[in-house]
Structures are given as structure tokens and as C-alpha cells.
Amino acid sequence: MPALSRQGIDKHTIEFNVASSLLSATGLRKSFSNNPVLKDVDLSVAPGEIHALVGENGAGKSTLIKILAGVHKADAGEIKLAGRKLVLKTPQDAIANGIVVIHQELSLAPHLSAEENIFLGHFPRTGFGTLDRTAMRTTTRQLLERLKIEIDPTIPVARLSIAQQQMIEIAKAISFNARLLVLDEPTAVLDSGRVDTLFELIGRLRAEGIGIIFISHHLDEVFRISDRVSVLRDGQLTGVADITSINKDWLISKMIGRKFERHDAQARATGEAAVELMALSAPGAFEDVTFSVAKGEIVALAGLIGAGRSEVGEAIYGLRKPNAGALRIFGKDVRRSNPRYAAAKGVAYVSEDRKALGLLANRPVRENATIAALARFCRLGFVGIAKEKAFVGSSISELDIRLASMEANIATLSGGNQQKVMLARALATKPKILVFDEPTRGVDIGAKREIYRFIEMLASEGVAIVMISSELEEVLRLADQVVVMRQGRVTATLPKSEASEETIMRAASIGA
Ligand SMILES: Nc1ncnc2c1ncn2[C@@H]1O[C@H](COP(=O)(O)OP(=O)(O)OP(=O)(O)O)[C@@H](O)[C@H]1O
Ligand SMILES: [Mg+2]
Known part of the structure; x- marks a missing residue:
């Protein structure tokens, strides 16, 4: 297989110096119930490098970094950090080795303060084994100062904006002595001003020699901050390049495997x-x-x-x-x-926060798509399964939702595909x-x-x-x-x- 999956990888990059590599992951494979999601993927990141990871929804980006994070175990492949082979069985293993991942969904404890969140799991202790609040406060202040984050560390995280919460997550990552920081779509929840602040912070981390993996669907951001980029398509690595040696068209063609057609809006008549x-x-x-x-x-x-x-x-x-x-x-x-x-x-409504306000967690895609319109599929109090399935099937093809089956648990879909299910739900109500x-x-x-x-x-x-x-x-x-x-x-x-x-x-x- 390796020969096949390596075909078509376009290496525009100057030969990567393995000796200077911080992360070197090779031959990573992962299947979920016989469905291959990563097929022999390599990824390398140097210290002080911002490495973008791009690809269509469901291409395998989050799965790849969940392997680096110790969340998923790879079926095959090797992960080395600074030349040392790692066995990552749990997220703690990854963190202990300096790999810290900030996932698509933030994970702070809302009722705890920023500083408590930063030190959750590794609180400083006094000589008596009790929580050393003074040390916690001093270290937090030093950390925030070093990262130029201006947030009062004592207020509960629930009262911070999403952008501020993200800053705290990054500070938390750095407090673990991260050598490799992975950010899964960090800008998806930020407006342009906040994106600038985040990029400044990322730039400071780069200057400290931390390696950074950055996932984004915004290609202009990729061109703005990254040094190199790796492209995934259907679980295969289709390109690795120095950012200065490529353009947007190259990236898109590696992502979707075809040229992109522009489509211009047409004028519409409006009514009452x-x-x-x-x-x-x-x-x-x-x-x-x-x-x-x-x-x-x-x-x-x-x-x-x-x-x-x-x-x-x-x-x-x-x-x-x-x-x-x-x-x-x-x-x-x-x-x-x-x-x-x-x-x-x-009136139908699609919320911006699909996790809190939308998804029925751990329920099949089919139920998630039709929950708002059950009346439409019901007769004499029974859900008309055939009618329901026909609707879900046509939404899946119309919106091009990538999934194993409509009975799949919504949690197993990639982030972008979950979003499309939310759109299908709104449309179900006509x-x-x-x-x-x-x-x-x-x-x-x-x-x-x-x-x-x-x-x-x-x-x-x-x-x-x-x-x-x-x-x-x-x-x-x-x-x-x-x-x-x-x-x-x-x-x-x-x-x-x-x-x-x-x-x-x-x-x-x-x-x-
Ligand atoms: N726990 C799981 N069980 C089964 N399938 C899964 C699981 N996690 C991910 N998958 C599948 O693996 C594929 C890759 O998903 P992944 O989340 O890695 O995509 P992604 O590149 O991060 O996409 P997005 O841009 O939408 O976030 C998808 O087809 C997804 O449905
Ligand atoms: Mg993802």
C-alpha cells in the first residue's frame, strides 16, 4: 500500500532536515469499523515552525491530531518527538511528552477561574501537600505576562468571551511546557480583530521555539501565518509545501483533486x-x-x-x-x-453553537436531521420510517454529508459534516x-x-x-x-x- 498512497504527493518543499525535526510522524493509519480514515500519513514539524494542516470536511485532520493527542490509537505508524519514539496511550501521555492539543470544542471548566483552569490537573502544592494558591497566582501572572494575555486570572471562565477562553486554553497548554502545540480550527469562533490577537500570540510561541500545528478552513489565514502546509484528502497526504512556494489554486487542487469553479450570484426577485x-x-x-x-x-x-x-x-x-x-x-x-x-x-433556526443548542449528542444522524419536523413524518402517531429515511437520504446527497450511514452516531461525524446535519434539520421543517x-x-x-x-x-x-x-x-x-x-x-x-x-x-x- 505505501507505494500507492504516496503516489501523487507533491513535495514543493525544500528537503526537510530530519535532524532538526521536532515532530516526525510516519505511516499513520487509522480505521473506524473498517472504514479507513487515515491511510499512511506522514507529518513533520520543526521547532519554531507553524505548520498548517488543511483538507475538506472529513479528510481526517482531527483524527490525525487526536492520534498525536493520545485520544485515538493509530492502527499503524510511528510518532517521534525530538528523535524519541513515543507511545501515546492516553492524553496524559501526550501532555507529559510536551504535545498539547486544543480541540475543536474548547474544554475549560466554566465555573472555575482562569488560573484554576490553567493548573487543573497539575496544581502547585505546598510542603504540606495542600494547594499553593500563592504559587498558582504568581505563576499564572508570569505566564500571562510572558504571553501578553491581558485577562484577570481570578474570574470564572464562564464570564470570559470565547476569544479569551481560547487564550486561557493556550496559556494552559504552555503551562504544561508544550513543545508542540496543536490548534484545531482555533479561528472558527473568532472575528477578525480576535484573529489578529491570536496570531500575535502564536507568533510569540513560534519565537520561543514551540512547534505549532494549525488547522483552518480559511486559506488566507494559512497563507498569512504558516511556514509550511500539509494537505489531506480522504485520509491521504496529497501535498506538503513551503508556503512561499505555492498559491491558493495549488492548495485547493490538492484539497479537492480538481479545479475549482467560480459561481456568481444571480439577481432574484423578492416579494412581500x-x-x-x-x-x-x-x-x-x-x-x-x-x-x-x-x-x-x-x-x-x-x-x-x-x-x-x-x-x-x-x-x-x-x-x-x-x-x-x-x-x-x-x-x-x-x-x-x-x-x-x-x-x-x-420560522426555522440554525444556532451558531451546535454543541450547546443543537445536536442530540450520541444519537443517530437520522434522528438529528428530523427531530424538528417529526410531525411531517408521522402518521397516526407513528414515525413513518420510510418517509423519514427518504428525506434524510436526499439531504445527505443534496448537502453532500460525508458519513458511514444515516444511523451513524452524530459524534462520529467530522465537525463540518455535523454542521451540515444541522442545516438538514432546519430544512426538514420546510x-x-x-x-x-x-x-x-x-x-x-x-x-x-x-x-x-x-x-x-x-x-x-x-x-x-x-x-x-x-x-x-x-x-x-x-x-x-x-x-x-x-x-x-x-x-x-x-x-x-x-x-x-x-x-x-x-x-x-x-x-x-
Ligand atoms: N469516533 C469515530 N468513529 C467513527 N468514525 C469517525 C470517528 N471520528 C471520525 N470519524 C470519521 O473519520 C473521518 C475523518 O473525520 P475528521 O473529524 O478527522 O475530519 P476533519 O478533517 O477534521 O473534518 P472537519 O474539517 O469537518 O473537522 C470522517 O469520515 C468521520 O466521520
Ligand atoms: Mg475536524
Whole structure:
């Protein structure tokens, strides 16, 4: 097999010096119930190198780093760190050897303080064996100072923003004396300002000689910070290159194995108003928000994280109670809404936080896709399995969800494919109004285009779409109208013709 799987690997890179390698993983293989997910994959990282790992959803990126993290055991292959062969049976083994992974889903204990989180599992002890709070505080302050992280380490993590929590996770990793730090899609939850801060931090770690593996679906980020890149496709390594020797087209062709077709948006006719917000306010969330979405129209809510966009989406779906102003759905005043009522009016909602608000953990994909629309598949109180399966089957092919079977546990799907199941769920209700909060989070670039096409198709069928997105490219590509929010207020309402990166960013950051 090795000969076959190594075929087509494009080594644009200058010959890698094995002597200077920090991580050298070779011939890694992994199958899940006879389904090969990694096929003889090599990966090497030098000290002080930022190595990007890219590939489509389900390509095997997370699986690869879970092997490095001691979460999964490889079926074959070898992992060496600084020339020493490692046997990683548990995450503790990996950490003890200086390999620290920050997974796609953050894992801090929300009720503990930042410093307690940093030292969870390796608290400093006094001579009497009790917790040495003074040492913990001093070490934490030194650590945060060294990393230039400005966060009060004594407040509970639950009160920190996602970006701050991520910083604390990184500080925690460094407190374990990490030599190799692995970040699985760290920027997926950050807006552009926060991404800059994260990259500065990563840059400081690189300067200290720490090796970094960075996973991202944002290719511009890959070009911005990485030194080298490895590409996975269907569990095979298809390319390794110095970042300066390649371009975006090369990366994409290695990722998807074909040339990428551009697709331009078409103009759509829009109809009567579907959703209208008139000076709508919700305490502590947003104030005086006015905009309307017509049938067949895509309205994007743009702005920085924390601007109140998600809260507006929640209000439309009845998850958040407004205290002033009006909300109308198909011309009818909605006074006291709740998700049940909203769903009955044809509203569907895809949350940005699929883990907390969406997925039925450890249930089959089929149930996850149809839970919101069971009534549609029921007759005389029984779920019509055949009808249900037909729907799920067609969603799987329409959205190109990669999975073993529709009975597979949702937890076994890759991050991007879980996201697509959430989209399928919303569509199962045949909505007339769709609220999408970050619909393409964690989705690879090929699948993104598919989802865009899909959203446009829904709009052309008359569905009114409210899309909350932190990706400017996505907003500019899809939206007929862009509503920009800042600190809970609307700072600009831009028709497509006036929406540009500049006008949106200005309204989002300085409110003018
Ligand atoms: N615990 C598991 N059991 C069974 N299959 C799994 C398990 N974990 C991952 N897989 C499968 O392995 C494949 C690779 O998944 P992985 O999570 O590594 O992809 P990824 O490259 O990280 O994708 P994404 O960009 O969507 O996060 C997928 O087909 C996935 O369904
Ligand atoms: Mg992943």
C-alpha cells in the first residue's frame, strides 16, 4: 500500500532536515469499523515552525491530531518527538511528552477561574501537600505576562468571551511546557480583530521555539501565518509545501483533486415582507433594531462578535423576549413568541453553537436531521420510517454529508459534516423564514460554495433568509441587504450595491 498512497504527493518543499525535526510522524493509519480514515500519513514539524494542516470536511485532520493527542490509537505508524519514539496511550501521555492539543470544542471548566483552569490537573502544592494558591497566582501572572494575555486570572471562565477562553486554553497548554502545540480550527469562533490577537500570540510561541500545528478552513489565514502546509484528502497526504512556494489554486487542487469553479450570484426577485423588526429592543442584548426581510431576500447581519446579532436572530425565533418595539411575521404582530409558535409560523433556526443548542449528542444522524419536523413524518402517531429515511437520504446527497450511514452516531461525524446535519434539520421543517447563525462555521471551502448555492436556491424559491455571519466574503457574496450592528445597535443598512468590505468594517468597528 505505501507505494500507492504516496503516489501523487507533491513535495514543493525544500528537503526537510530530519535532524532538526521536532515532530516526525510516519505511516499513520487509522480505521473506524473498517472504514479507513487515515491511510499512511506522514507529518513533520520543526521547532519554531507553524505548520498548517488543511483538507475538506472529513479528510481526517482531527483524527490525525487526536492520534498525536493520545485520544485515538493509530492502527499503524510511528510518532517521534525530538528523535524519541513515543507511545501515546492516553492524553496524559501526550501532555507529559510536551504535545498539547486544543480541540475543536474548547474544554475549560466554566465555573472555575482562569488560573484554576490553567493548573487543573497539575496544581502547585505546598510542603504540606495542600494547594499553593500563592504559587498558582504568581505563576499564572508570569505566564500571562510572558504571553501578553491581558485577562484577570481570578474570574470564572464562564464570564470570559470565547476569544479569551481560547487564550486561557493556550496559556494552559504552555503551562504544561508544550513543545508542540496543536490548534484545531482555533479561528472558527473568532472575528477578525480576535484573529489578529491570536496570531500575535502564536507568533510569540513560534519565537520561543514551540512547534505549532494549525488547522483552518480559511486559506488566507494559512497563507498569512504558516511556514509550511500539509494537505489531506480522504485520509491521504496529497501535498506538503513551503508556503512561499505555492498559491491558493495549488492548495485547493490538492484539497479537492480538481479545479475549482467560480459561481456568481444571480439577481432574484423578492416579494412581500416576511419578517419586520420595528425599533425592537431586548434588555441587555440589542436596542432599537429596525429592518425587514422580504420573501426571497437574503439579509445578512454583519458585525463583530458580541454586537448583538445572534440575539436578534434568537428574538425572531422566539428564543429571546423583546421588551420594546415590534416584530411582525408575514404582517402579523408577534407579541409573545416562543420557538414552538415561531416554528408554526414557518420560522426555522440554525444556532451558531451546535454543541450547546443543537445536536442530540450520541444519537443517530437520522434522528438529528428530523427531530424538528417529526410531525411531517408521522402518521397516526407513528414515525413513518420510510418517509423519514427518504428525506434524510436526499439531504445527505443534496448537502453532500460525508458519513458511514444515516444511523451513524452524530459524534462520529467530522465537525463540518455535523454542521451540515444541522442545516438538514432546519430544512426538514420546510421553512418560509430561515435564521442562520454562522451557517458555514467549520465547513470546508468546497462545501461552503455548495451551501451558498443552496441558500440561494432557497431564496429563489421564496424563502426569506436572515443570515448572521462573521465572514465578510460570505456576506458580500450572498446578501441582498447588509445590516451592520455594533454594540447592540444598527449602525448601517446597506443594499448590495453599497456593501463592501470597507463600508461594513467601518460600520462594525467605529459605527460610522
Ligand atoms: N469516533 C469515530 N468513529 C467513527 N468514525 C469517525 C470517528 N471520528 C471520525 N470519524 C470519521 O473519520 C473521518 C475523518 O473525520 P475528521 O473529524 O478527522 O475530519 P476533519 O478533517 O477534521 O473534518 P472537519 O474539517 O469537518 O473537522 C470522517 O469520515 C468521520 O466521520
Ligand atoms: Mg475536524
